[in-house]
Amino acid sequence: MSSLFGSSSAVPQTSEEIKAAVMRQLQQEAAMANARSLIGKINKHCFQACVPTPGSSLSSKENTCLSSCMEKYIAMWNVTSKTYIARVGAETKRMGGQDAAAIASMAAGQPEGGSGILG
């Protein structure tokens, strides 16, 4: 149990080490996928908002707008996330433990993944 994260270069041997390595990789990839989605959305919406008519280069005004827009998008993401998670918690409780997030994800047009509501 002791030296799990010490030498990450060594090939994980014990069950304990393998488990830790898989978890680490899983979390890294999940974080990466989430960041990639966020960056894509920011680029899409901020390009639309800040560069209405693309010139031969980005003006300083456009540059300033892009950094404000990025901050704003992330600020709003945090509000959205907080509000959504609170609501899902309340709905889950109201529905007697049924996973409200899985239900809402259907409305978001997502393919059902992981723990589905029907399974």
Add this chain to the structure above:
Amino acid sequence: MEQNIDLTKLSDSDKKELNQVLTNEAQKSNIQQTVHHLNEVCWQKCITSKISSGALDKSEEVCAQNCVERWMDSSLAILSKLDNMRH
């Protein structure tokens, strides 16, 4: 990082634990995807004026909150109507 991890060496209890972790991560990722979708929808509805600062002003924040709540209302309403149609 990903060198030859031999999953067959996992003990049953660690397999079980990993399975649980995976289920949790899948759920987390599902929630994050919905938040991405929602944020996009609400951004279009709530950020209508020129972007002049990186912070959300109060009205934008309230709009974002209302947007999420009403979106949830709508999805639940639609799903319950669909559910009724089955009976």
